[in-house]
Amino acid sequence: MKHSLPPLEALKVFESAARQLSFTLAARELCITKSAVSYQIRRLEEHIGCPLFTRAVRQIVLTDAGRELYKTTQWIFTELGRTLVQIRPDASDHDVLVGASTHVAARWLSPRVAGFVERHPQVSIVLQHAVNSSEFRLDAVDIAIRWDRCDGRAEPQRLREMPAPLFVACSPQFALRLGANPQPSAIIGLPLLGDDHPQDLWQEWAAVAGIRLDNPRRRIDDANVRAQAAIDGQGLVLADQMMRNELRSGALVAPFDIELRGYGYVILRSPQRRHNAEAAALCDWLCGATE
Numbered sequence: 001m002k003h004s005l006p007p008l009e010a011l012k013v014f015e016s017a018a019r020q021l022s023f024t025l026a027a028r029e030l031c032i033t034k035s036a037v038s039y040q041i042r043r044l045e046e047h048i049g050c051p052l053f054t055r056a057v058r059q060i061v062l063t064d065a066g067r068e069l070y071k072t073t074q075w076i077f078t079e080l081g082r083t084l085v086q087i088r089p090d091a092s093d094h095d096v097l098v099g100a101s102t103h104v105a106a107r108w109l110s111p112r113v114a115g116f117v118e119r120h121p122q123v124s125i126v127l128q129h130a131v132n133s134s135e136f137r138l139d140a141v142d143i144a145i146r147w148d149r150c151d152g153r154a155e156p157q158r159l160r161e162m163p164a165p166l167f168v169a170c171s172p173q174f175a176l177r178l179g180a181n182p183q184p185s186a187i188i189g190l191p192l193l194g195d196d197h198p199q200d201l202w203q204e205w206a207a208v209a210g211i212r213l214d215n216p217r218r219r220i221d222d223a224n225v226r227a228q229a230a231i232d233g234q235g236l237v238l239a240d241q242m243m244r245n246e247l248r249s250g251a252l253v254a255p256f257d258i259e260l261r262g263y264g265y266v267i268l269r270s271p272q273r274r275h276n277a278e279a280a281a282l283c284d285w286l287c288g289a290t291e
Contacts, residue, residue: 006047011073013040014052018070019102021060021225059232062220071221078130096279099128099136099144103223104265107242109145109286116285123278138270142279143286150264160267160287165259166205169239169252171231182255184209191235195221201238205260227252240264 016026017037027034045052052066062070100109105127113125128141138144150161178186192202192215206213218235220226230237231251246252269283
């Protein structure tokens with residue numbers, strides 16, 4: 001069947017640039033020149049008929065169309081990678097599929113997996129990053145680590161809750177806009193960075209702080225990109241313990257001692273999926289290494 005899809009190479013370049021909000025970093029990741037990245041993005045925009053990025057000095061921002069396309073391409077490439085792993089002739093019985101966002105994978109999962117594979121060198125960990133997508137299926141992986149409510153509910157698939165209170169963070173330069181000894185009301189009217197989480201976490205935090213927000217919002221679904229946007233001074237972000245390195249280094253500061261509790265990361269295991277011994281061992285390892 002003939003289709004009107006744009007070239008795969010252009011979509012691949014777009015996904016990298018959109019994820020990192022940088023043509024330079026996309027070029028480095030894909031081992032091509034920055035001009036080649038720009039060419040593929042222009043090619044894609046011409047094919048679609050609308051701009052995908054707003055270009056500024058040393059900065060690019062996704063348009064509404066770009067955000068929608070990024071969400072789809074991220075999910076498609078993740079699913080494609082998972083399928084190729086499953087169907088390849090030499091697929092190992094020792095493969096363990098783990099669903100985790102790039103944010104969680106880099107900041108929490110990676111060092112713990114490193115310790116696990118030292119003891120189990122025969123195990124191959126395969127990551128699926130579209131875990132927070134609405135199309136994600138728990139039965140497609142052995143283990144998933146997702147952002148969710150942490151309310152102690154007892155369900156077969158919920159192995160461990162890791163509460164992660166949310167607090168406001170921003171760059172030191174942006175914090176100057178709040179004034180000295182700021183009160184929560186100082187953020188009213190300032191840009192807020194967030195994602196498409198079904199709950200409005202900003203309003204929930206505001207309720208705890210005793211204020212009501214009607215601020216301009218900027219949606220950035222990738223938490224790594226959202227953290228970098230906050231560091232670059234683009235707005236305020238709701239941070240958790242995963243951003244402690246940025247806080248320790250001073251790249252981000254927390255202007256208020258007010259936390260939104262009741263949310264965090266949950267380790268899940270699909271009751272429908274037939275698990276191997278390696279998957280069970282990794283579940284036990286991760287559930288015992290949550291600090």
